[in-house]
Amino acid sequence: MSKQFDSKKEAALTLKKFYSALGNNTGNTGTPETIDYKSKYNLLLKRFRELEKVFDFHRGLIQNISSGLVTINMQAEITFMNRAALRTFGYEYLGTQGMPVSSLFADRNEAASIVDTVLKQQKMVESKEVHFITKSGEVFPVGFTTSLLKEPEGNQVAGVLFVFKDISDTTNLRHQIERMDRLATLGELSAGIAHEIRNPLAGIKSSAQVLEESFSPGDFRAQLASRIVKEIDRSNELLKRFFNFARPSKPLQDWHNVEMILDGVYLLMAPRFKKKNISFKKDFAESLPQVYVDESQIEQVILNLFLNAVDAMPDGGSISVKTALQNIHDASTDTLKEQKIVVTIADTGRGIPPEKKEKIFNPFYTSKNDGVGLGLSISSRLLEENGGSITVESELGKGAIFSIFLPVTKEIL
């Protein structure tokens, strides 16, 4: 479309030069013929300016829209990408011309099938979710819709328009909600099971203790009864942890400095970091607002993340802690919706395989030989109770970055 307009503009400019030249040659006293040419020229110029306005308006719409627009020709080659699309993918405009559209898709087989649907079968796609890949290889989820592009004259199909939106935030939010639902269900289930197990344990324990009392202390039968009691106590400790997960005590929220919470936990962990040859770096943002949380619950979460980081680095490494203020804007009105403090805890450990990233928040999921698998699920639950959340980014062999988001306003929970 822009090429066609450019050529018209060029023609108009040539015409302008021609008539200017004509005007100069004849001086100010034009013949009726030249006056007629001039009025036609003025009319043409007026139309041209009107057209230019329309062009600017459409160009503004296309370039400033927050959705990504990509057009392709019938050979599935990219013919145009708007500013949002170029920014998302990290390409320069000229580099994209003639590039196969399949190179935007993370899964080439899926791309081939979509191209076949939209170009060969000319069936349009509505709100389909796929993964795109940026120039630097970063994969991100999008939702897209397609429309047919027709020749300006005639009804011939010239190509296809893809309109897409990065849905990383929506996808993350959906994953978080799904995780919370899963945790809540498993939590309730754990509480029910724990209750049912503790009742018979109580019966076994009191029976064993009555039996123990009936023998003299040195009697081997008293010792056996005592062992039964010890084993029951061990099982009961585990059940108590299930309870903490299922029904964490209601947070006692108040205003706290997140740096003080982090420093407090660091002091607790410092000897262990030193022993395990782990360096600790902190980068706290200045003048952060206070967070409205239960201090001891957030300490528990941070302690847990530090302990996990230590376990992920058996040969030493480093832990970096950063704090930042995150402003969340309302997309429609562009006004500040809410603020959160983000604490990121990054380690240089073994990392988490992609397929396990979501599972690590499930209760009883563990990669440790001596772990129960409740640490991260309890942390996630505690943050939820405090109006916060937790996310993880990781690549195998490149460490893990846990981000916790804490409220800076009182939320009605």
Next chain:
Amino acid sequence: MAKRLLIVDDEETITFSLYQSFIHSPKDYEVVTAASGEEALERSRENPFDLVITDIMMPGMDGFDLMAALKKEAPQTDVIIMTAYGSNMHKDRALSEGARTYIEKPFEMHEFKKMVIDILG
């Protein structure tokens, strides 16, 4: 006259072991057991108790309902609530509704006995 103690739980092993423990103790308590809230109330109507130790979760009348009924019918009876739920929510409720004390299952028998002796003497 021997102090009267009623142990209420639908878990028979618990009532049986507690019964054995108290009848073999040097304290001369009269120990009765019941497997439900309804049965406990019936025993209390026949002859009120000095102390009732009751579980919360039981089919039919639960421990809280039993305590409320006892408060009306036999206000002199003390109540101890026991439960396998590890939650402060139940503890707070038990104490606010008039229980003398609250104990989580599984418990230490010597602590349990001490609690009873503290009340019954």
